[in-house]
Amino acid sequence: LAQRLVEALNLQHLNATDINPTAPLFGSQQGSLGLDSIDALEIALMVQQFYSVTLRSEDPESVAALTSLRSLSNYVATHHGS
Protein backbone atom coordinates (compact mmCIF):
# COMPACT_ATOMS: atom_id res chain seq x y z
CA LEU A 1 0.00 0.00 0.00
CA ALA A 2 2.85 2.39 0.84
CA GLN A 3 4.43 1.72 -2.57
CA ARG A 4 1.13 2.37 -4.35
CA LEU A 5 0.69 5.56 -2.33
CA VAL A 6 4.11 6.81 -3.46
CA GLU A 7 3.25 6.02 -7.08
CA ALA A 8 -0.30 7.39 -7.06
CA LEU A 9 0.75 10.67 -5.44
CA ASN A 10 4.06 11.17 -7.26
CA LEU A 11 6.00 11.31 -3.99
CA GLN A 12 9.30 10.67 -5.75
CA HIS A 13 11.24 12.12 -2.83
CA LEU A 14 10.05 9.36 -0.50
CA ASN A 15 10.80 5.66 -0.28
CA ALA A 16 7.77 3.54 0.54
CA THR A 17 9.70 1.96 3.42
CA ASP A 18 10.51 5.39 4.89
CA ILE A 19 6.88 6.35 5.49
CA ASN A 20 6.10 6.20 9.19
CA PRO A 21 2.89 4.11 9.39
CA THR A 22 1.44 6.32 12.13
CA ALA A 23 2.48 9.72 10.71
CA PRO A 24 -0.47 11.97 9.79
CA LEU A 25 -1.09 11.97 6.02
CA PHE A 26 -2.62 15.47 6.00
CA GLY A 27 -1.89 18.77 7.70
CA SER A 28 1.28 20.77 8.32
CA GLN A 29 2.32 19.55 11.77
CA GLN A 30 5.76 18.05 12.37
CA GLY A 31 6.13 14.61 10.82
CA SER A 32 3.07 14.89 8.59
CA LEU A 33 3.28 13.88 4.92
CA GLY A 34 1.60 17.23 4.17
CA LEU A 35 -0.95 15.83 1.71
CA ASP A 36 -3.97 17.89 0.57
CA SER A 37 -7.45 17.35 -0.83
CA ILE A 38 -6.20 16.56 -4.35
CA ASP A 39 -4.13 13.75 -2.84
CA ALA A 40 -7.19 12.48 -0.95
CA LEU A 41 -8.97 12.09 -4.28
CA GLU A 42 -5.99 10.20 -5.74
CA ILE A 43 -5.93 7.90 -2.69
CA ALA A 44 -9.66 7.17 -3.13
CA LEU A 45 -9.04 6.29 -6.79
CA MET A 46 -6.03 4.10 -5.93
CA VAL A 47 -7.83 2.01 -3.30
CA GLN A 48 -10.84 1.69 -5.64
CA GLN A 49 -8.67 0.49 -8.52
CA PHE A 50 -6.39 -1.89 -6.63
CA TYR A 51 -8.59 -3.14 -3.80
CA SER A 52 -12.18 -2.40 -4.92
CA VAL A 53 -12.56 -0.39 -1.71
CA THR A 54 -14.86 2.65 -1.89
CA LEU A 55 -14.41 5.82 0.18
CA ARG A 56 -17.45 8.01 0.96
CA SER A 57 -17.37 11.49 2.52
CA GLU A 58 -20.53 10.78 4.51
CA ASP A 59 -19.05 7.64 6.04
CA PRO A 60 -17.04 8.58 9.18
CA GLU A 61 -15.10 5.30 8.94
CA SER A 62 -13.94 6.25 5.40
CA VAL A 63 -12.83 9.67 6.58
CA ALA A 64 -10.98 8.23 9.60
CA ALA A 65 -9.20 5.82 7.24
CA LEU A 66 -7.32 8.79 5.78
CA THR A 67 -5.58 9.58 9.08
CA SER A 68 -2.37 7.59 8.51
CA LEU A 69 -0.90 4.82 6.39
CA ARG A 70 -1.81 2.34 9.14
CA SER A 71 -5.45 3.43 9.40
CA LEU A 72 -5.78 3.31 5.62
CA SER A 73 -4.21 -0.13 5.53
CA ASN A 74 -6.56 -1.41 8.26
CA TYR A 75 -9.57 0.02 6.42
CA VAL A 76 -8.53 -1.57 3.13
CA ALA A 77 -7.88 -4.92 4.82
CA THR A 78 -11.33 -4.85 6.45
CA HIS A 79 -13.28 -3.77 3.36
CA HIS A 80 -11.31 -5.54 0.66
CA GLY A 81 -13.63 -7.78 -1.34
CA SER A 82 -16.71 -6.83 0.68
Added chain:
Amino acid sequence: VTVLLGSGLPDTPLIWCAGQPVSRRQFASAVHAFAAAQPMGSNILNLCAGRLRFMVVLAAAGLRGQVTVLPQSSSASALAAAGANNSHCINDAAVPFATGAATIDQPGLQVPESATACILYTSGTTGSPQPHHKTWAALATTAALDAERLLESGPVNIVATVPPQHMYGLQTTMLLPLFADCAVHDGRPFFPADVSAALAEVPAPRMLVTTPLHLRTCVESRLPMPPIAQVLCATAPLSLELAQRAETEWRTAVMEIYGSTEAGTIGTRRTVAGDRWRLLPKARLDGEIAHCTYHAAHLPASILLRDCIERLPADGFRLLGRDADQIKVAGKRGSLAELNAQLLRVPGVVDGVIFVPDGCERTAALVVAPALTANSVRQLLAQTIDEAFLPRQLVLLSQLPRDTLGKLARKALSAALRS
Protein backbone atom coordinates in the same frame (compact mmCIF):
# COMPACT_ATOMS: atom_id res chain seq x y z
CA VAL B 1 -34.95 45.83 -11.04
CA THR B 2 -33.68 42.33 -11.77
CA VAL B 3 -35.91 39.43 -10.80
CA LEU B 4 -34.60 36.15 -9.37
CA LEU B 5 -36.79 33.12 -10.15
CA GLY B 6 -38.78 35.32 -12.54
CA SER B 7 -39.61 32.38 -14.80
CA GLY B 8 -40.43 28.76 -14.09
CA LEU B 9 -43.44 27.31 -12.30
CA PRO B 10 -43.73 28.11 -8.55
CA ASP B 11 -43.94 24.49 -7.43
CA THR B 12 -41.11 23.05 -9.52
CA PRO B 13 -37.95 21.97 -7.66
CA LEU B 14 -35.13 24.47 -7.26
CA ILE B 15 -32.82 22.50 -4.98
CA TRP B 16 -32.51 18.80 -4.18
CA CYS B 17 -31.61 18.07 -0.56
CA ALA B 18 -30.99 14.43 0.36
CA GLY B 19 -33.27 13.27 -2.45
CA GLN B 20 -36.10 15.68 -1.49
CA PRO B 21 -37.07 18.65 -3.69
CA VAL B 22 -37.27 22.21 -2.32
CA SER B 23 -39.69 24.12 -4.56
CA ARG B 24 -39.23 27.69 -5.80
CA ARG B 25 -42.05 28.84 -3.50
CA GLN B 26 -40.57 27.10 -0.46
CA PHE B 27 -37.20 28.63 -1.27
CA ALA B 28 -38.53 32.17 -1.74
CA SER B 29 -40.48 31.89 1.53
CA ALA B 30 -37.27 30.95 3.32
CA VAL B 31 -35.46 33.90 1.71
CA HIS B 32 -38.08 36.41 2.93
CA ALA B 33 -38.00 34.93 6.44
CA PHE B 34 -34.20 34.95 6.58
CA ALA B 35 -33.94 38.49 5.15
CA ALA B 36 -36.36 39.80 7.80
CA ALA B 37 -34.28 38.33 10.62
CA GLN B 38 -30.90 39.70 9.54
CA PRO B 39 -29.23 42.91 10.75
CA MET B 40 -29.05 45.69 8.15
CA GLY B 41 -26.00 47.37 6.80
CA SER B 42 -22.80 45.46 6.47
CA ASN B 43 -21.57 43.23 3.66
CA ILE B 44 -22.38 39.53 3.90
CA LEU B 45 -19.49 37.07 3.82
CA ASN B 46 -21.21 33.94 2.53
CA LEU B 47 -19.29 30.88 3.76
CA CYS B 48 -22.15 28.38 3.42
CA ALA B 49 -21.07 25.04 1.98
CA GLY B 50 -24.57 23.69 1.34
CA ARG B 51 -26.01 25.16 -1.86
CA LEU B 52 -29.53 25.61 -0.44
CA ARG B 53 -28.23 27.75 2.41
CA PHE B 54 -25.74 29.57 0.21
CA MET B 55 -28.56 30.49 -2.19
CA VAL B 56 -30.89 31.62 0.62
CA VAL B 57 -28.19 33.94 1.96
CA LEU B 58 -27.26 35.21 -1.53
CA ALA B 59 -30.88 36.01 -2.45
CA ALA B 60 -31.68 37.52 0.97
CA ALA B 61 -28.67 39.84 0.67
CA GLY B 62 -29.96 40.90 -2.77
CA LEU B 63 -33.44 41.61 -1.44
CA ARG B 64 -32.00 43.94 1.18
CA GLY B 65 -29.45 45.59 -1.09
CA GLN B 66 -26.50 44.08 0.78
CA VAL B 67 -23.33 43.02 -1.00
CA THR B 68 -22.25 39.37 -0.89
CA VAL B 69 -18.51 38.89 -0.43
CA LEU B 70 -17.02 35.62 -1.64
CA PRO B 71 -13.50 34.87 -0.35
CA GLN B 72 -11.09 32.77 -2.39
CA SER B 73 -10.97 30.17 0.39
CA SER B 74 -11.76 29.95 4.09
CA SER B 75 -8.08 30.33 5.05
CA ALA B 76 -7.30 33.14 7.47
CA SER B 77 -5.44 35.18 4.84
CA ALA B 78 -8.23 34.86 2.23
CA LEU B 79 -10.84 35.92 4.80
CA ALA B 80 -8.74 38.90 5.87
CA ALA B 81 -8.30 39.95 2.22
CA ALA B 82 -12.06 39.79 1.74
CA GLY B 83 -12.58 42.15 4.68
CA ALA B 84 -14.01 39.56 7.06
CA ASN B 85 -13.57 41.97 9.97
CA ASN B 86 -16.06 44.46 8.53
CA SER B 87 -18.54 41.91 7.22
CA HIS B 88 -21.27 39.77 8.69
CA CYS B 89 -19.98 36.18 8.30
CA ILE B 90 -22.65 33.53 7.69
CA ASN B 91 -22.04 29.78 7.60
CA ASP B 92 -24.45 26.83 7.30
CA ALA B 93 -25.17 26.74 11.04
CA ALA B 94 -26.49 30.33 10.91
CA VAL B 95 -29.21 29.52 8.34
CA PRO B 96 -32.23 27.67 9.71
CA PHE B 97 -34.33 26.03 7.02
CA ALA B 98 -37.66 24.31 7.50
CA THR B 99 -39.07 22.66 4.38
CA GLY B 100 -42.78 22.50 3.69
CA ALA B 101 -43.41 26.05 4.82
CA ALA B 102 -44.27 27.91 1.59
CA THR B 103 -45.87 31.14 2.78
CA ILE B 104 -45.94 33.02 -0.53
CA ASP B 105 -47.56 32.32 -3.91
CA GLN B 106 -45.09 33.83 -6.39
CA PRO B 107 -41.39 33.02 -5.99
CA GLY B 108 -40.06 36.04 -7.94
CA LEU B 109 -37.57 38.08 -5.85
CA GLN B 110 -36.76 41.67 -6.81
CA VAL B 111 -33.16 42.82 -6.46
CA PRO B 112 -31.61 46.20 -7.47
CA GLU B 113 -30.16 45.65 -10.94
CA SER B 114 -27.35 48.20 -10.94
CA ALA B 115 -26.19 47.49 -7.37
CA THR B 116 -23.18 45.27 -6.64
CA ALA B 117 -24.47 41.76 -6.00
CA CYS B 118 -21.15 40.06 -5.30
CA ILE B 119 -17.48 40.74 -4.86
CA LEU B 120 -15.29 37.81 -5.94
CA TYR B 121 -11.54 37.52 -5.60
CA THR B 122 -9.00 36.27 -8.12
CA SER B 123 -6.59 33.72 -6.74
CA GLY B 124 -3.69 35.69 -5.41
CA THR B 125 -0.34 33.97 -5.31
CA THR B 126 0.92 36.83 -3.19
CA GLY B 127 -1.72 37.06 -0.51
CA SER B 128 -3.24 40.23 -1.97
CA PRO B 129 -6.24 38.93 -3.96
CA GLN B 130 -7.91 41.39 -6.34
CA PRO B 131 -11.64 42.12 -5.84
CA HIS B 132 -14.07 41.95 -8.77
CA HIS B 133 -17.52 43.52 -8.49
CA LYS B 134 -20.57 42.03 -10.22
CA THR B 135 -23.92 43.78 -10.50
CA TRP B 136 -27.18 41.82 -10.45
CA ALA B 137 -27.82 42.88 -14.06
CA ALA B 138 -24.41 41.52 -15.11
CA LEU B 139 -25.05 38.22 -13.31
CA ALA B 140 -28.47 37.90 -14.99
CA THR B 141 -26.91 38.47 -18.41
CA THR B 142 -24.10 36.00 -17.66
CA ALA B 143 -26.70 33.38 -16.79
CA ALA B 144 -28.79 34.06 -19.89
CA LEU B 145 -25.77 33.77 -22.19
CA ASP B 146 -24.51 30.60 -20.47
CA ALA B 147 -27.98 29.06 -20.72
CA GLU B 148 -28.30 29.96 -24.40
CA ARG B 149 -25.01 28.23 -25.17
CA LEU B 150 -24.98 25.32 -22.72
CA LEU B 151 -28.61 24.31 -22.22
CA GLU B 152 -29.65 23.58 -25.79
CA SER B 153 -32.19 20.98 -24.63
CA GLY B 154 -33.63 23.09 -21.82
CA PRO B 155 -33.19 23.19 -18.02
CA VAL B 156 -31.22 20.45 -16.26
CA ASN B 157 -30.66 19.13 -12.73
CA ILE B 158 -27.15 20.10 -11.71
CA VAL B 159 -24.71 18.17 -9.52
CA ALA B 160 -21.42 19.97 -8.92
CA THR B 161 -18.05 19.20 -7.36
CA VAL B 162 -17.04 22.88 -7.31
CA PRO B 163 -17.84 25.44 -4.55
CA PRO B 164 -20.36 28.26 -5.12
CA GLN B 165 -17.86 30.83 -3.79
CA HIS B 166 -15.84 30.81 -7.04
CA MET B 167 -17.09 32.26 -10.34
CA TYR B 168 -17.43 28.90 -12.15
CA GLY B 169 -19.48 27.39 -9.32
CA LEU B 170 -21.49 30.59 -8.83
CA GLN B 171 -22.42 30.77 -12.52
CA THR B 172 -23.41 27.15 -12.82
CA THR B 173 -24.89 26.19 -9.45
CA MET B 174 -26.48 29.52 -8.42
CA LEU B 175 -27.16 31.62 -11.53
CA LEU B 176 -28.51 28.84 -13.78
CA PRO B 177 -31.10 27.89 -11.10
CA LEU B 178 -31.94 31.54 -10.19
CA PHE B 179 -32.21 32.83 -13.76
CA ALA B 180 -32.57 29.87 -16.14
CA ASP B 181 -35.00 27.38 -14.56
CA CYS B 182 -32.43 24.73 -13.58
CA ALA B 183 -32.37 22.87 -10.26
CA VAL B 184 -29.25 22.01 -8.27
CA HIS B 185 -28.19 19.35 -5.76
CA ASP B 186 -27.48 20.78 -2.31
CA GLY B 187 -24.22 18.89 -1.78
CA ARG B 188 -20.68 19.13 -3.04
CA PRO B 189 -19.72 15.50 -3.69
CA PHE B 190 -16.00 14.83 -3.40
CA PHE B 191 -15.05 11.16 -3.84
CA PRO B 192 -16.22 9.34 -7.02
CA ALA B 193 -18.73 7.34 -4.93
CA ASP B 194 -20.12 10.64 -3.56
CA VAL B 195 -20.60 11.94 -7.13
CA SER B 196 -22.42 8.77 -8.15
CA ALA B 197 -24.71 8.95 -5.10
CA ALA B 198 -25.49 12.65 -5.61
CA LEU B 199 -26.36 12.08 -9.27
CA ALA B 200 -28.73 9.30 -8.20
CA GLU B 201 -30.53 11.78 -5.90
CA VAL B 202 -31.69 14.04 -8.74
CA PRO B 203 -33.94 13.14 -11.70
CA ALA B 204 -32.86 13.22 -15.37
CA PRO B 205 -31.77 15.21 -17.31
CA ARG B 206 -28.61 15.53 -15.20
CA MET B 207 -25.64 17.82 -15.71
CA LEU B 208 -22.38 17.17 -13.86
CA VAL B 209 -20.39 20.38 -13.28
CA THR B 210 -16.80 19.53 -12.50
CA THR B 211 -13.07 19.89 -13.16
CA PRO B 212 -10.64 17.74 -15.17
CA LEU B 213 -9.24 16.30 -11.92
CA HIS B 214 -12.62 15.14 -10.63
CA LEU B 215 -13.74 13.97 -14.05
CA ARG B 216 -10.63 11.80 -14.38
CA THR B 217 -11.00 10.18 -10.97
CA CYS B 218 -14.72 9.54 -11.55
CA VAL B 219 -14.11 7.94 -14.97
CA GLU B 220 -11.11 5.91 -13.82
CA SER B 221 -12.90 4.66 -10.70
CA ARG B 222 -15.26 2.76 -13.09
CA LEU B 223 -18.06 3.20 -10.55
CA PRO B 224 -21.51 2.99 -12.14
CA MET B 225 -23.07 6.42 -12.74
CA PRO B 226 -26.75 7.23 -13.41
CA PRO B 227 -27.35 8.60 -16.95
CA ILE B 228 -25.63 12.01 -17.31
CA ALA B 229 -26.99 14.13 -20.16
CA GLN B 230 -24.10 16.55 -20.07
CA VAL B 231 -20.76 17.11 -18.35
CA LEU B 232 -19.40 20.62 -17.91
CA CYS B 233 -15.70 21.05 -17.24
CA ALA B 234 -13.59 24.12 -16.46
CA THR B 235 -10.62 25.50 -14.46
CA ALA B 236 -7.88 23.59 -16.34
CA PRO B 237 -7.37 22.19 -19.84
CA LEU B 238 -9.20 18.93 -20.40
CA SER B 239 -7.41 16.30 -22.48
CA LEU B 240 -9.07 15.02 -25.65
CA GLU B 241 -8.45 11.46 -24.45
CA LEU B 242 -10.30 11.95 -21.15
CA ALA B 243 -13.20 13.76 -22.85
CA GLN B 244 -13.53 10.91 -25.35
CA ARG B 245 -13.43 8.32 -22.61
CA ALA B 246 -16.11 10.11 -20.56
CA GLU B 247 -18.31 10.53 -23.64
CA THR B 248 -18.02 6.85 -24.58
CA GLU B 249 -18.33 5.27 -21.15
CA TRP B 250 -21.08 7.52 -19.85
CA ARG B 251 -22.81 8.14 -23.23
CA THR B 252 -22.71 11.84 -22.52
CA ALA B 253 -21.57 15.11 -24.10
CA VAL B 254 -18.59 16.84 -22.49
CA MET B 255 -18.54 20.62 -22.84
CA GLU B 256 -15.71 22.84 -21.65
CA ILE B 257 -15.88 26.45 -20.48
CA TYR B 258 -12.97 28.82 -20.95
CA GLY B 259 -13.41 31.75 -18.62
CA SER B 260 -12.13 33.75 -15.69
CA THR B 261 -13.36 35.40 -12.51
CA GLU B 262 -13.32 38.80 -14.24
CA ALA B 263 -15.15 37.70 -17.39
CA GLY B 264 -17.21 34.70 -16.37
CA THR B 265 -17.54 32.52 -19.48
CA ILE B 266 -15.48 33.69 -22.45
CA GLY B 267 -15.98 30.74 -24.77
CA THR B 268 -17.09 27.13 -24.88
CA ARG B 269 -16.31 24.01 -26.87
CA ARG B 270 -17.25 20.38 -27.09
CA THR B 271 -13.80 18.97 -26.36
CA VAL B 272 -14.04 15.96 -28.71
CA ALA B 273 -14.94 18.24 -31.64
CA GLY B 274 -11.47 19.81 -31.73
CA ASP B 275 -9.47 22.79 -30.50
CA ARG B 276 -11.76 25.51 -31.88
CA TRP B 277 -13.53 27.43 -29.11
CA ARG B 278 -16.69 29.51 -29.71
CA LEU B 279 -17.03 32.91 -28.10
CA LEU B 280 -20.20 33.57 -26.12
CA PRO B 281 -22.96 35.27 -28.16
CA LYS B 282 -22.47 39.05 -28.61
CA ALA B 283 -18.88 38.96 -27.30
CA ARG B 284 -15.76 40.02 -29.20
CA LEU B 285 -11.97 39.53 -29.05
CA ASP B 286 -9.41 42.15 -30.08
CA GLY B 287 -5.66 41.89 -30.52
CA GLU B 288 -3.48 38.88 -31.10
CA ILE B 289 -1.57 36.15 -29.27
CA ALA B 290 -0.35 37.53 -25.94
CA HIS B 291 -2.31 40.80 -26.16
CA CYS B 292 -5.87 39.65 -26.60
CA THR B 293 -8.71 41.56 -24.98
CA TYR B 294 -12.24 40.31 -24.40
CA HIS B 295 -15.26 42.60 -24.80
CA ALA B 296 -18.84 41.88 -23.81
CA ALA B 297 -21.72 44.32 -23.31
CA HIS B 298 -22.45 43.16 -19.74
CA LEU B 299 -18.86 43.69 -18.52
CA PRO B 300 -17.87 47.13 -17.25
CA ALA B 301 -14.54 47.11 -19.11
CA SER B 302 -12.59 45.05 -21.62
CA ILE B 303 -10.42 42.31 -20.11
CA LEU B 304 -6.84 41.48 -21.01
CA LEU B 305 -6.59 37.69 -21.26
CA ARG B 306 -3.68 35.93 -19.60
CA ASP B 307 -3.51 33.15 -22.17
CA CYS B 308 -2.07 33.39 -25.68
CA ILE B 309 -4.93 33.29 -28.15
CA GLU B 310 -5.26 32.94 -31.93
CA ARG B 311 -8.43 34.45 -33.35
CA LEU B 312 -10.24 32.32 -35.91
CA PRO B 313 -12.94 33.31 -38.46
CA ALA B 314 -16.44 34.14 -37.20
CA ASP B 315 -16.76 33.53 -33.44
CA GLY B 316 -13.85 31.08 -33.14
CA PHE B 317 -10.57 31.16 -31.29
CA ARG B 318 -7.78 28.78 -30.30
CA LEU B 319 -5.80 28.68 -27.05
CA LEU B 320 -2.04 28.69 -27.63
CA GLY B 321 -1.00 28.14 -24.02
CA ARG B 322 0.13 30.30 -21.22
CA ASP B 323 2.94 32.63 -20.51
CA ALA B 324 5.87 30.58 -19.05
CA ASP B 325 5.54 32.50 -15.79
CA GLN B 326 1.93 31.43 -15.29
CA ILE B 327 1.23 28.14 -13.55
CA LYS B 328 -2.05 26.52 -12.70
CA VAL B 329 -2.58 24.07 -9.85
CA ALA B 330 -5.99 22.74 -8.84
CA GLY B 331 -7.69 25.40 -10.94
CA LYS B 332 -5.80 28.26 -9.31
CA ARG B 333 -3.58 30.54 -11.32
CA GLY B 334 -0.28 31.67 -9.97
CA SER B 335 2.78 33.51 -11.14
CA LEU B 336 6.14 31.85 -10.54
CA ALA B 337 7.74 35.29 -10.27
CA GLU B 338 5.32 36.24 -7.49
CA LEU B 339 5.79 32.91 -5.69
CA ASN B 340 9.55 33.36 -5.81
CA ALA B 341 9.25 36.89 -4.48
CA GLN B 342 7.27 35.51 -1.53
CA LEU B 343 9.88 32.80 -0.91
CA LEU B 344 12.69 35.35 -0.78
CA ARG B 345 10.67 37.46 1.67
CA VAL B 346 10.58 34.61 4.24
CA PRO B 347 12.84 35.67 7.16
CA GLY B 348 15.93 33.43 7.17
CA VAL B 349 15.75 32.52 3.47
CA VAL B 350 18.99 33.64 1.80
CA ASP B 351 18.32 32.36 -1.68
CA GLY B 352 15.78 30.07 -3.26
CA VAL B 353 13.72 29.11 -6.26
CA ILE B 354 10.24 27.65 -6.77
CA PHE B 355 9.63 25.82 -10.05
CA VAL B 356 7.51 23.09 -11.59
CA PRO B 357 9.67 20.01 -12.29
CA ASP B 358 9.14 18.28 -15.64
CA GLY B 359 6.29 15.82 -15.52
CA CYS B 360 4.91 17.20 -12.26
CA GLU B 361 1.77 19.18 -11.56
CA ARG B 362 2.95 20.58 -8.23
CA THR B 363 5.74 22.99 -7.46
CA ALA B 364 9.08 22.11 -5.89
CA ALA B 365 11.58 24.40 -4.17
CA LEU B 366 15.32 24.61 -3.63
CA VAL B 367 16.12 26.85 -0.68
CA VAL B 368 19.20 28.24 1.02
CA ALA B 369 18.30 28.98 4.66
CA PRO B 370 21.09 27.99 7.06
CA ALA B 371 19.12 28.68 10.23
CA LEU B 372 15.87 26.99 9.21
CA THR B 373 14.55 23.47 8.64
CA ALA B 374 12.62 22.49 5.50
CA ASN B 375 9.48 22.18 7.58
CA SER B 376 9.80 25.65 9.08
CA VAL B 377 10.36 27.20 5.63
CA ARG B 378 7.22 25.45 4.45
CA GLN B 379 5.21 26.69 7.42
CA LEU B 380 6.39 30.28 6.99
CA LEU B 381 5.62 30.10 3.27
CA ALA B 382 2.15 28.74 4.02
CA GLN B 383 1.30 32.04 5.71
CA THR B 384 1.60 34.00 2.47
CA ILE B 385 0.95 31.68 -0.46
CA ASP B 386 -2.01 29.53 -1.33
CA GLU B 387 -1.81 25.89 -0.22
CA ALA B 388 -2.08 24.71 -3.83
CA PHE B 389 1.22 26.38 -4.70
CA LEU B 390 3.16 25.20 -1.63
CA PRO B 391 6.19 23.19 -2.76
CA ARG B 392 5.53 19.48 -2.62
CA GLN B 393 9.26 18.86 -2.40
CA LEU B 394 11.34 21.40 -0.51
CA VAL B 395 15.10 20.77 -0.46
CA LEU B 396 17.58 22.79 1.62
CA LEU B 397 20.97 23.40 -0.01
CA SER B 398 24.09 25.32 0.94
CA GLN B 399 23.84 27.17 -2.39
CA LEU B 400 21.71 27.09 -5.54
CA PRO B 401 23.16 25.42 -8.65
CA ARG B 402 23.75 28.70 -10.53
CA ASP B 403 25.79 28.70 -13.75
CA THR B 404 28.67 31.10 -14.39
CA LEU B 405 26.21 33.81 -15.41
CA GLY B 406 24.33 33.32 -12.17
CA LYS B 407 21.38 31.74 -13.98
CA LEU B 408 19.49 28.67 -12.93
CA ALA B 409 19.18 26.09 -15.72
CA ARG B 410 16.18 23.75 -15.62
CA LYS B 411 18.48 20.75 -15.90
CA ALA B 412 20.52 21.84 -12.88
CA LEU B 413 17.35 22.43 -10.84
CA SER B 414 16.04 18.95 -11.58
CA ALA B 415 19.42 17.38 -10.76
CA ALA B 416 19.63 19.25 -7.44
CA LEU B 417 16.13 18.10 -6.54
CA ARG B 418 16.99 14.45 -7.23
CA SER B 419 20.20 14.53 -5.24
